[in-house]
Amino acid sequence: MNLHLLSLMTWLPLAGAVMMYFTGDSANPTTARNSRWIALWTSLLVLVLAVVMIAGFDPSVHGFQYIESAEWIPAYGIGYRMGVDGISLFFVGLSALLTPVAVLASWRESRRVRDYMAAFLLLETMTIGMFSALDFLLFYIFFEGVLIPMYLIIGVWGGERRIHAAVKFFLFTLAGSLPMLLALVWMWHHAGTTDMVQLMHTTISPTIQDWLFVAFLLSFGVKAAVWPMHTWLPDAYGEAPLPGTIMLAAVLSKMGAYGFLRFSLPMLPQATAYFEPFMFALGIIGIVYISFAALAQTDIKRMIAYSSVAHMGLIVVGIFTVTVAGIEGALFQMVSHGLVIAALFLCVGILLARGHSLRLDQLGGLASRMPVYATFLMLFVMANVGLPGTSGFVGEILVMIGAIQANFWVALLVGTGMILSVMYMLVMVRRILFDQARSVANAVIADIGPREWLLLAPLAVLVLVLGFAPGALTHIFGGAVQDLVHAHLAALSSGAHARLAMIKQ
């Protein structure tokens, strides 16, 4: 059982990245080839390990599994602790799945290949480490460490305004996460340890909880691009190279949502209840306002970026309903969104690789010229808007159920957002695939090739499988979500008792 699977998955990519620098000097063309293959094999190996881990995960067990623990800074009660439960399991899996996708999607990258591949592997180390960390300091280090490779990926290999986007991304995220450092220090001081499992069972006075909640909201909100902390996102998504955008949208944005689930809900129950309407408001504004903003975009990449923000709004609403259905929906939506958004950006990449402009008014009529591509794009767009039979539907419907349990109006507004998402996604599809009249592209366009098949087909299969058999996923995280909600409600009621007791006195 204890194979140090999580550590292996975390540090293997780093080892791969270091290994690249021993394969020859950068001027040598074989170095680039070696780096690509090292990156691909390392990330595939991690994916295999992730599959092994998911297969060996026992959903009936409460709490964390694959636990590892080692001394790190014992004098300060800080340790190297790793472990996954039903909630984090799929995020580890998602990171492991999408890194090889990103590596494969950047196979044609020719500028400084070794550094590029090393940055992606480093990113994988940071993301997997973050999702499996059970020590707050370790979590923070991975959470922040993501900035380093991502800053370079955007800044070195990005588009025209890459520098602006990279600096904005870095400073926004840093400014957001430093308050969390203060919260970390306070909680460590309060509990005497940074063990997250112990922190979950530490009671904190409601007044302090509010402050901590705000600190967490700043850091996770920026990462998850919750409105109004999303303004870095369109720039970063727009300017990052496509594989970078995929990692940003599919994995990095989930880090924030994961943070809410891991910290805000279990550790700050009273504050969560207090801020619930506020979070609903942020989520709904995110959904509705960003949907309109998406409708106004003229660039496909930015349009999909905005759609991603809108979906994050949905996820936030789902999480803060603090109902089993809502949280399960949010989790499902996160996994589904990770797959779908990655696939959509891959579709954008395919257009780019064929020399197309990404401006909506310069595209059109691709349905007849690239039928396979059109089919894939249509499938993923439908999954993105939540067509039944795709994974997107399950997540959205569960969030709706949770939202109705919480508040009717919230559910209504979330539903409005879904309709809006259909609107802009269909506009996009019409412009790209149909609209023959405006087609200016060359007559001969290759449909998707084998490498692109290899990228899109597994994602398509996963999207459909999850759509038809959502139980495969909910079965695994169901237990963890129920525990989370029960613990939250129990903490709330005990807190209420405590308050009543104080009043009586």
Next chain:
Amino acid sequence: MSTFYTVLPILFLAVAGMVMLMSGVFARRDHSFAITAVTGVVIAIAARLLVAAPTGTVLHGLYQTNDFTRFADVLVALGAIGALALSVTFNRNIGITRFEFPVLILFAVTGMVVLVSANDLITLYIGFEIQSLALYVLAAFARHNLRSSEAGLKYFVLGALSSGLLLYGISLVYGFAGTTSFEGIARALASHQAAAMGSTVGLVFVLVGLAFKISAAPFHMWTPDVYEGAPTSVTAFFATAPKIAVFALLLRVMLGPFGPAIAQWRDLVELLAAASMVIGAVGAIRQTSIKRLMGYSSIGHMGYALMGLAAGTADGVSGALIYLAIYVVMSLGTFGCIIAMSRGRQPVDRIADLAGMATDDPRFAFALAVMMWSMAGVPPLAGFFGKFYVFAAAINAGLAPLAVLGIVTSVVAAFYYLRVIKVMYFDAGEPGLDSRNSGVSLVIGIASAGVLLFAFHPSTLTTLSTMAAHAVMASQGF
């Protein structure tokens, strides 16, 4: 006999310094390289002797050795040896290869060791002056260079002012407390309130005098000019060893003899910390010279370390010491990179000169990027841990507003550190810098490895700094 072993390192440093001075004067040929190498070895041996020196107070309470002084001395030695290793090629290139350079550094180190171990205000002042005199000469070492002379003069005038303030403060404290020994002052301040009033004024003067030397705002004005004007090899030394020594002294004096008056000086130290962090962050934004940038950056770093002092707890001292240790390594790495910046053997120091470095010399760019990220406090690099420990100490001591300010300034500072990385990685350019020499590469390599790998094993440094902090607190019976 234990007295002998306690003072042996000082004797060794002083005698070795004089021997080398004589051999330099009477040698017929230029032996500066050999003298530099021997100086490095001498300092290393002295550091070994300092670590081995028995704990205790000797010479009628003038001089003390404990875990704290060992910690600080090793850091000082580290900074000095690093700076020496960086100086060789640079000094040759700009034509200041003179044997006095290493000898002056040796004398400065002697002063610093005395300073760190001082257990009496008189010893303190003597150590302070020994190091300062050597430093004044070093700042103006490139004597044919106008900027260097200007830097030397500026440093001398302000240094003399700070020495004066310090001495005045010492005399006031002596006048009111009736003694110059650290224990005596602590007793006096703890017992009668009347002495406390006058001593508080003296204390403030002492604090200001020392704040000048560590370039804490608002006494920082000399820093950017001296950093920029002095030869880079001297700047590398200035940024490390003297700051550590004076900061260590500050920790000892404030928490030792002036420990009972913490209520009086805490607000002041908080103010110094806050001002330093703000000025360090804001002042650096518009700099185009990387040396000036580092000047402001060091002001900011001193602010963070002062946060540990403001906490006034063992945790705070330990945090400040960890911060300083990491700061020394980061500074040496950064100055290694700056010293490597020369074109046609002429040093260049504009940030724009670094454009395109990432393709031209990837290792250099990577090392400097690591240093910049670390200084910005991005985990998992060492600089983050330094910040973590001082923030932790500050919050535990109830200084949350200071910690919040520290966070705000961190973000501002991250902006200019990022700019250096941006120029190297994102901007196109043909830096065409000279190839690095192996000594500089070694320093850069060791420093980057230390900064990168610190996260894997932070506990050794933590343990040592905790021991050192307890030595400070325990020596005055806290």
